[in-house]
Amino acid sequence: MVKYSVLLPTYNEIDNLPIIVYLLVREFKKNSLDYEIIVIDDNSPDGTIEVAKQLQNVYGEDKILLRPRPGKLGLGTAYIHGLKSATGDFVIILDADMSHHPKFIKQFIDLQEKTGSDIVTGTRYREGGGVFGWDFTRKLISCTANFLTQIMLMPGCSDVTGSFRLYKKEVLEQLVLSCISKGYVFQMEIIVRAKQHGFSVEEVPITFVDRVYGESKITSKEIIGFWMGLMKLFATT
Numbered sequence: 092m093v094k095y096s097v098l099l100p101t102y103n104e105i106d107n108l109p110i111i112v113y114l115l116v117r118e119f120k121k122n123s124l125d126y127e128i129i130v131i132d133d134n135s136p137d138g139t140i141e142v143a144k145q146l147q148n149v150y151g152e153d154k155i156l157l158r159p160r161p162g163k164l165g166l167g168t169a170y171i172h173g174l175k176s177a178t179g180d181f182v183i184i185l186d187a188d189m190s191h192h193p194k195f196i197k198q199f200i201d202l203q204e205k206t207g208s209d210i211v212t213g214t215r216y217r218e219g220g221g222v223f224g225w226d227f228t229r230k231l232i233s234c235t236a237n238f239l240t241q242i243m244l245m246p247g248c249s250d251v252t253g254s255f256r257l258y259k260k261e262v263l264e265q266l267v268l269s270c271i272s273k274g275y276v277f278q279m280e281i282i283v284r285a286k287q288h289g290f291s292v293e294e295v296p297i298t299f300v301d302r303v304y305g306e307s308k309i310t311s312k313e314i315i316g317f318w319m320g321l322m323k324l325f326a327t328t
Contacts, residue, residue, distance in 0.1 A: 094125040095200075096179030096260070100169035101130055104187045105137045111187050112146050112155065118193040124200075129156045131173040133163045166254075167277030171267050174260075182258045190299050191255040198295045199257040209262040209290035212248060212282070213255035213297035220250075224301025240279060248292055251279040255297060262290055276319075 097115060101108060112128060119126040130143045140159055147155045158176055160169070170184060185191040191213065199211040214220050216237060222230060233252060240251045265288065272280045285292055
């Protein structure tokens with residue numbers, strides 16, 4: 092049976108983690124899919140890791156794997172850290188803050204099986220997709236980032252800053268080795284590198300809903316880092 096590994100980076104997600112794990116487990120069980128969920132917590136001061144341990148008691152240590160780190164070391168490195176423990180044929184990444192609903196996972200899997208694609212990514216910027224709960228400034232930043240990336244890098248993907256994706260495991264392993272980014276620009280770089288390597292990418296329209304609990308991890312430092320990363324990729328690819 093095909094197995095799916097979910098990489099779930101967390102930082103101060105004590106309220107969201109039980110909900111997202113429940114929804115993931117429900118989705119996998121409903122579709123009779125083999126799975127594991129790898130929680131990569133960056134030493135959250137709110138006790139997220141303690142909640143994760145309780146979830147192990149509920150769902151089993153073979154289904155909920157804990158791979159904590161000593162602190163915030165960047166989103167890209169969190170995926171690399173979690174990938175080392177992944178035993179699935181495919182790897183799914185999504186946000187732990189409930190912005191990405193697991194109900195779309197079956198669409199990702201169906202499209203991958205139909206096309207044989209290396210990557211299936213969720214997009215907010217095609218018909219059927221959208222964003223809910225963001226103010227004008229947040230939407231403007233996201234749309235501008237995607238627009239400039241399309242012009243400068245021509246990635247062949249409508250939503251390069253999205254972080255809800257399905258990868259063939261061996262493809263993700265190859266891509267992370269070629270990426271140099273650590274923060275949120277990692278999501279963009281990995282799609283650009285995929286194009287360089289000739290990997291196939293398909294898209295599924297998704298609805299993105301802003302978090303209800305906790306605070307956004309996007310800071311001015313991350314935004315500046317994104318623009319610097321974009322310019323660096325433009326100069327080197």
